[in-house]
Each structure stands twice: as C-alpha cells, then as structure tokens.
Amino acid sequence: MGEFFDAEDGGSLRLELLSVDGRDFSLLRRIGYRSKRYDEPFVVPADLETFSTDLASVPRVFTWLVPRIGDFLPAAVVHDALVDEQDYLGPPVDRAEADLIFREAMIGLGTGKVRAWLMWSAVTCATMWDGRRxxxxxxxxxxxxxxxxxxxxxxxxxxxxxxxxxxxxxxxxxxxxxxxxxxxxxxxxxxxxxxxxxxxxxxxxxxxxxxxxxxxxxxxxxxxxxxxxxxxxxxxxxx
Known part of the structure; x- marks a missing residue:
C-alpha cells in the first residue's frame, strides 16, 4: 500500500485544515502521498488560492452510510487535488487513475474495504459523468x-x-x-x-x-x- 507523509519535514502525516466557508477547506501544512503505482510522490500544496477541498464529497442524504470525515480523510484530500492537474505536485494522472489511487490510499489508512470500494465506485460515477466520452x-x-x-x-x-x-x-x-x-x-x-x-x-x-x-x-x-x-x-x- 501507499504511504502518507508530512511534505514539510518528511515525517509522519499532519493534516491541518483551515475552514474557508464551513464547506470548503484549505491546508495549513502540505501533505504528501507515495503511491505504490508511482516512483514520484504526490504533494498537495498549502495555499488557499491554489487548492481547496470539500473533504469527502458525499451528498447529505447518504451520510448515514458514508460520513464526510473519517479515517479516509487524507485520501479524500489527495483525491480532490489529483482530479485537477493544477492542484498538486507530482506525476500526471487522469481522473480514473486518481480514483484508483483514492481507493488504494483509503485501504492503506485502515478504511474498511467495503467502504473503500463503495466510495471508489461513487467517485467513478462522477468521473464517468464529468468525462468527455x-x-x-x-x-x-x-x-x-x-x-x-x-x-x-x-x-x-x-x-x-x-x-x-x-x-x-x-x-x-x-x-x-x-x-x-x-x-x-x-x-x-x-x-x-x-x-x-x-x-x-x-x-x-x-x-x-x-x-x-x-x-x-x-x-x-x-x-x-x-x-x-x-x-x-x-x-x-x-x-
């Protein structure tokens, strides 16, 4: 599985968020993720003008099944960055690949595999809908x-x-x-x-x-x- 790290000093992950409007958040500290799929890590910037996240993009009617926050939260932040090529540092990936990295990262964080696959399937729907095909x-x-x-x-x-x-x-x-x-x-x-x-x-x-x-x-x-x-x-x- 992949590994999250603190992009500031290379140590253990520290996820520090600043609320923008109660729904969107920016990072106060850069975070990084090393995927088993790539040699180069992905780094999410701590810059409100560059990147913001709504955490796990779960419609409110489904939060009884999948909450917006949990042990998968760092994976959701990285996924939000990966779906926009301008929002991170690292190798380029398409949206479908970003979804797979999201699933990999969730399981690595200890998210249950059933929930991880459910959430991966949900973001896959968004990828299919927003895609060009x-x-x-x-x-x-x-x-x-x-x-x-x-x-x-x-x-x-x-x-x-x-x-x-x-x-x-x-x-x-x-x-x-x-x-x-x-x-x-x-x-x-x-x-x-x-x-x-x-x-x-x-x-x-x-x-x-x-x-x-x-x-x-x-x-x-x-x-x-x-x-x-x-x-x-x-x-x-x-x-």
Missing part, C-alpha cells in the same frame, strides 16, 4: 435508470398494486422477495458490462442502488421536508 454518461444513465425503474416496479408488484414483472407474479411473499433479491444482483451485474474497464464499480453501484433504493427514497423525502421547514422558519440562507 458520451458513451460513459450513457452507460451510467442506463444502469441507474433501469435499476431505479425496475426497483419501483418490483415494489408495486410486491405490494400487489401492479403485476408486471415476470419474476415476481402472484407468489408467496418469501418467494417474491427471493426473486427480487436474485434479479437485484443479476440485472445490475449485466448492465455493468457497459462500463468497460470500470465494470466492478458498475456492479457495486447497481447492486447497492437496487438494495438501498427504498431507504434512499425515504431519506430523500425526509431531507426535503427538513429543507422546506428550515427555509420556512429560518428564511433564505445567506452565505
């Missing part, structure tokens, strides 16, 4: 769209609102649950083939979405209710 965007839309639609239809079928999916049908509920779980694994895995070399991330994203779809919808609805209530009580936020 239209085919990557279409593959992402296809997987998320199909899994979301089938998840909704499976729910309606399970509740006997609409009998539409052949693997559900009018069966005892344990059989319907088993059939739904089976296809929640098979269908995303098949669609992930459209992701090319990133297919492992596609499998993880698709399966996670299939199994967490209902939880996500409920939490999103509650979060929107909270935002509406906050706006009503506190008024428009001035940053």
């Amino acid at each position: 239209l085919v990557d965007r279409l593959a992402l839309i296809l997987l998320v769209g199909v899994v979301s639609i089938l998840g909704g239809l499976a729910t309606l079928d399970f509740l006997d609102v609409w009998d539409v999916l052949p693997w559900m049908g009018q069966r005892p509920w344990p059989e319907e649950l088993a059939g739904g779980a089976f296809f929640a694994l098979v269908i995303p895995s098949a669609l992930a083939a459209t992701w090319g070399s990133q297919w492992p991330a596609g499998v993880i994203v698709g399966v996670a979405l299939a199994f967490l779809l209902h939880v996500t919808v409920v939490l999103l609805a509650l979060y929107l209710v909270y935002l509406g209530l906050e706006r009503l009580v506190s008024g428009r936020r001035v940053r």
Whole structure:
C-alpha cells in the first residue's frame, strides 16, 4: 500500500485544515502521498488560492452510510487535488487513475474495504459523468435508470398494486422477495458490462442502488421536508 507523509519535514502525516466557508477547506501544512503505482510522490500544496477541498464529497442524504470525515480523510484530500492537474505536485494522472489511487490510499489508512470500494465506485460515477466520452454518461444513465425503474416496479408488484414483472407474479411473499433479491444482483451485474474497464464499480453501484433504493427514497423525502421547514422558519440562507 501507499504511504502518507508530512511534505514539510518528511515525517509522519499532519493534516491541518483551515475552514474557508464551513464547506470548503484549505491546508495549513502540505501533505504528501507515495503511491505504490508511482516512483514520484504526490504533494498537495498549502495555499488557499491554489487548492481547496470539500473533504469527502458525499451528498447529505447518504451520510448515514458514508460520513464526510473519517479515517479516509487524507485520501479524500489527495483525491480532490489529483482530479485537477493544477492542484498538486507530482506525476500526471487522469481522473480514473486518481480514483484508483483514492481507493488504494483509503485501504492503506485502515478504511474498511467495503467502504473503500463503495466510495471508489461513487467517485467513478462522477468521473464517468464529468468525462468527455458520451458513451460513459450513457452507460451510467442506463444502469441507474433501469435499476431505479425496475426497483419501483418490483415494489408495486410486491405490494400487489401492479403485476408486471415476470419474476415476481402472484407468489408467496418469501418467494417474491427471493426473486427480487436474485434479479437485484443479476440485472445490475449485466448492465455493468457497459462500463468497460470500470465494470466492478458498475456492479457495486447497481447492486447497492437496487438494495438501498427504498431507504434512499425515504431519506430523500425526509431531507426535503427538513429543507422546506428550515427555509420556512429560518428564511433564505445567506452565505
């Protein structure tokens, strides 16, 4: 695995952050990372005009599963720098390679492998969406769209609102649950083939979405209710 270090004196990592606006942060001290993939280390500058980070870029509705801070925090800071070639010193890497370094660094910091692969898959989605290849965007839309639609239809079928999916049908509920779980694994895995070399991330994203779809919808609805209530009580936020 790679190794983090203090770029000021070469010693152990010291991650010192300065809040810019409560969401973005700059470094008070340069940090470095030596990846097993490269001979030359990556160094993130301590300069507000050069680099800032929002830590782990996790939407608030998903922070119950992956918090914005944790043992992976130094890896998130380095990843934010690597996705912009102007924000670090070190060998040039493309965004997909930066995502792999992010995963490597998280595991090296002691982040659980399940969480590390989940977070790598999440940033891979962002890479595919922000990239220049239209085919990557279409593959992402296809997987998320199909899994979301089938998840909704499976729910309606399970509740006997609409009998539409052949693997559900009018069966005892344990059989319907088993059939739904089976296809929640098979269908995303098949669609992930459209992701090319990133297919492992596609499998993880698709399966996670299939199994967490209902939880996500409920939490999103509650979060929107909270935002509406906050706006009503506190008024428009001035940053």
